[in-house]
Amino acid sequence: MTVTDQIHIIVVGAGFAGLTAAIEGVRHGHKVTLLESFPEVKALGDIISFGANAGRIFQRWPGVEKQFDEICIQSKGLLFKDYRGNNLIYQDWDKEPFYGKNFNGHRGEMHQIIYQHAIDVGVDIKLGCRVVDYFEDDKEAGVIANGMRYTGDVVLAADGVRSKGREIVLGYEDKPKSSGYAIFRTWFPSGELATNPLTKFMCENGDYHCGWLGPDIHFLAATTKGGKDFSWVCTHKDDADIEESWSTPGKIEDVRKVLEGWEPAVQAIIDATPSDYLVDWKLVYRDPVPTWVSPKARIALIGDAAHPFLPTSIQGASQAMEDGATIAVTLELAGKSNVTQALRAFEAIRYGRVRAAQLTGESTRDKWHKADFDNLLNSPEKIKLPREEWLLAHDAEKHAYAVYEETVAKLNAAA
Ligand SMILES: Cc1cc2nc3c(=O)[nH]c(=O)nc-3n(C[C@H](O)[C@H](O)[C@H](O)COP(=O)(O)OP(=O)(O)OC[C@H]3O[C@@H](n4cnc5c(N)ncnc54)[C@H](O)[C@@H]3O)c2cc1C
Structure with a gap:
């Protein structure tokens, strides 16, 4: 050429x-x-x-x-739980078809x-x-x-x-318009979560992925760097405005309100989250x-x-x-x-x-958001991630x- x-x-x-x-x-x-x-x-x-x-x-x-x-x-799968703390299903990547x-x-x-x-x-x-x-x-x-x-x-x-x-x-x-949802997002060193009996399962054996599902909300947490770093995102209803920025600070008290009544492990994760690492991302859609x-x-x-x-x-x-x-x-x-x-x-x-x-x-x-939470334990397969x-x-x-x-x-x- x-x-x-x-x-x-x-x-x-x-x-x-x-x-x-x-x-x-x-x-x-x-x-x-x-x-x-x-x-x-x-x-x-x-x-x-x-x-x-x-x-x-x-x-x-x-x-x-x-x-x-x-x-x-490097997590090997994704554990799904409901907001009350029941284990629903573990999606094991090694048991799924491998597409790359x-x-x-x-x-x-x-x-x-x-x-x-x-x-x-x-x-x-x-x-x-x-x-x-x-x-x-x-x-x-x-x-x-x-x-x-x-x-x-x-x-x-x-x-x-x-x-x-x-x-x-x-x-x-x-x-752009509001999607009707917003996401709290954060990433911080695992610190006390690595020793807390409620959350150490996510840190003690390398990287781990866990998703909690509740009515019109999901909360996904992951550890990385061999369990040393912790990250979570919480998607919830919010159509207050459509400002989207990767640096809009979030407030821990707002997260607490959204996740009120969720199981103790989720509360422990929120308690351990440094407020200066929290982003409130209004999810824009088109x-x-x-x-x-x-x-x-x-x-x-x-x-x-x-x-x-x-x-x-x-x-x-x-x-x-x-x-x-x-x-x-x-x-x-x-x-x-x-x-x-x-x-x-x-x-x-x-x-x-x-x-x-x-x-x-x-x-x-x-x-995830509109699941029948009272009967989910009977048919947890359906909430697996489609692959x-x-x-x-x-x-x-x-x-x-x-x-x-x-x-x-x-x-x-x-x-
Ligand atoms: C700072 C930042 C952080 C993000 N963090 C995450 C995250 O943690 N998790 C996640 O899932 N997704 C995140 N995203 C979004 C994600 O990267 C995108 O949704 C996806 O990767 C598609 O990428 P994109 O290149 O189309 O858009 P974007 O990643 O949004 O990239 C667009 C780029 O265009 C630049 N740009 C915009 N307008 C102009 C202009 N007028 N002139 C010149 N440059 C311009 C922006 O600065 C940006 O670098 C983030 C995006 C940004 C910009």
């Missing part, structure tokens, strides 16, 4: 969608410039999960799997590894660049940031749930949009900018990564003179799959190669 054939991709946002699109872009021979509004990369966030469908993308990036193995959660390796860990720690990998493979990353506008014509697309114009062949807006890129794609400003691709098909939304997920899908970050892996392939196959076809094919390949994955988040939340082959065994890169030609043929026939 000559330099003039090389596709120049501008990526907006260095979350997992943007970094994956950038790394995969370079892997597939493209030139990538990535603009991120944060002035520096800090280890923000707490627990995040990547299914096997994302795991196999990470595994193609030299050195990443080894680094993840050192920091990721998943990676769960601290979002900030995992993000720093991927960010460094992007630099190592040659992604040109510009921090402190808040994109304020997007533009496109028949020959190029670009963005404005810090008073400068950045132009390329295509722009991928990976700017998260509050995406600015959505305006040019949709032609109007659509505000209805599916009709398209992720701009009118001239040179700008595409990817990741949360295109399709936010409920955490109960455990797929938001994985689907964001599949977007990046797919679009790198469609651009390679389409070539520089045909990038608009690549973006349309990307959307056609991904749209139905993403919607189906999003719906798993709603069904899991509903089966479906179509979702987890999927290889986004292979799939894109396999279906690209037929997808383009269908798009042309429909045009």
